[in-house]
Amino acid sequence: GENVEQHPSTLSVQEGDSAVIKCTYSDSASNYFPWYKQELGKGPQLIIDIRSNVGEKKDQRIAVTLNKTAKHFSLHITETQPEDSAVYFCAASRDNDMRFGAGTRLTVKP
Amino acid sequence: DADVTQTPRNRITKTGKRIMLECSQTKGHDRMYWYRQDPGLGLRLIYYSFDVKDINKGEISDGYSVSRQAQAKFSLSLESAIPNQTALYFCATRGTGATGELFFGEGSRLTVL
Numbered sequence: 395g396e397n398v399e400q401h402p403s404t405l406s407v408q409e410g411d412s413a414v415i416k417c418t419y420s421d422s423a424s425n426y427f428p429w430y431k432q433e434l435g436k437g438p439q440l441i442i443d444i445r446s447n448v449g450e451k452k453d454q455r456i457a458v459t460l461n462k463t464a465k466h467f468s469l470h471i472t473e474t475q476p477e478d479s480a481v482y483f484c485a486a487s488r489d490n491d492m493r494f495g496a497g498t499r500l501t502v503k504p
Numbered sequence: 505d506a507d508v509t510q511t512p513r514n515r516i517t518k519t520g521k522r523i524m525l526e527c528s529q530t531k532g533h534d535r536m537y538w539y540r541q542d543p544g545l546g547l548r549l550i551y552y553s554f555d556v557k558d559i560n561k562g563e564i565s566d567g568y569s570v571s572r573q574a575q576a577k578f579s580l581s582l583e584s585a586i587p588n589q590t591a592l593y594f595c596a597t598r599g600t601g602a603t604g605e606l607f608f609g610e611g612s613r614l615t616v617l
Contacts, residue, residue: 395563398546400546403544425603426603428605428606430606435610435611436610436611437508437594437596437608437609437610437611438547438594438606438608439608440605440606443605445603483546483547487603490552490554490560492549492606493549493563494546494547494548495546496544496545496546497544497546
């Protein structure tokens with residue numbers, strides 16, 4: 395089955411700086427790559443996703459890039475704010491099989 | 505009210521007890537999922553269901569069972585709880601289609617002593 399590795403496990407940045415979280419996947423047939431944000435005491439919420447026919451997608455301060463050849467994708471958050479502090483999960487999906495990375499705890503220091 | 509509601513939110517039980525975690529949704533979605541979250545391991549799929557008559561095992565189904573009582577209700581049971589089932593459990597729903605957003609509940613924290 396699919397295996398998703400996510401790095402780093404923790405990330406601390408200063409408010410206003412950028413944050414980058416990287417994931418690799420093993421199954422070349424995976425075609426859908428969502429990113430979820432989990433705030434303390436809450437369930438994960440989708441923040442952005444990308445499909446395998448697209449290389450990059452942006453939504454305001456958040457962007458995701460996908461390199462299908464290398465089988466890796468990344469989440470980029472620019473101009474970070476304290477409210478960006480949370481745990482972020484990447485995932486890779488093929489058909490009905492979605493596998494999640496282990497998560498990255500992002501802390502944005504004011 | 506939340507679109508995906510889990511009960512109980514917190515439960516402490518003893519080894520060998522039977523536990524049921526319940527999930528109900530108001531999104532009208534056919535697809536429902538149970539995930540387990542452990543520190544450093546992310547979210548792992550336990551069971552999923554595409555409709556009332558369709559139940560499928562996920563990555564880590566051993567020691568768990570599920571019941572889809574209606575389109576809106578999907579429950580997870582631990583027949584005989586053991587300490588390594590201590591975890592945070594999430595129910596999620598998704599609309600028709602193999603890809604698309606998962607909508608998660610707020611989680612049920614289970615502690616097995």
